[in-house]
Amino acid sequence: QKEVEQDPGPLSVPEGAIVSLNCTYSNSAFQYFMWYRQYSRKGPELLMYTYSSGNKEDGRFTAQVDKSSKYISLFIRDSQPSDSATYLCAMSEGSNYQLIWGAGTKLIIKP
């Protein structure tokens, strides 16, 4: 079993829908949780960063961490075709530890 599980998709939704992307993990020591977005033929770019449990909102994006369930989510409101990309979750125990990556979920927003 991988330390971080992420459904590879693809996930296809109509423009304007609310999107929910998720990762589960097994290591209860993870404290830092990130979401990266990767457009086709580009490197990943940091989208959201959260520490410990709770929610963080940035515009149309909300990151949610539930440490009791070992489950993190990224919500995208009012999804746009430009949101079509692969979304990778990553997490870490702290600064002296490697980031552990999910496999990425391919998201397609249909106009």
Next chain:
Amino acid sequence: GAGVSQSPSNKVTEKGKDVELRCDPISGHTALYWYRQSLGQGLEFLIYFQGNSAPDKSGLPSDRFSAERTGGSVSTLTIQRTQQEDSAVYLCASSLLREGADTQYFGPGTRLTVL
């Protein structure tokens, strides 16, 4: 400022040849990572450099793979005697490695095709 740059952007080589991939990290970033990403897959960690410390080579898949980082800046990933299964996108990332988790900034990658 300038981001992470990688060269070449694409490389096509024949099986058995050696290849060198280059990464220029963001100026001042002390940590540098190499990853491999196969089609439709997540990131596979290869090697990590941090300042003057010995690199973490635990992700290198075989002794055909090696990397160096000169002067704490530019890094080169070398693959000797390439095999078809080496075909992938090779991504480089750099970070400041501040307190907390490691926010990594990625280059655009080098797409390697081994014929």
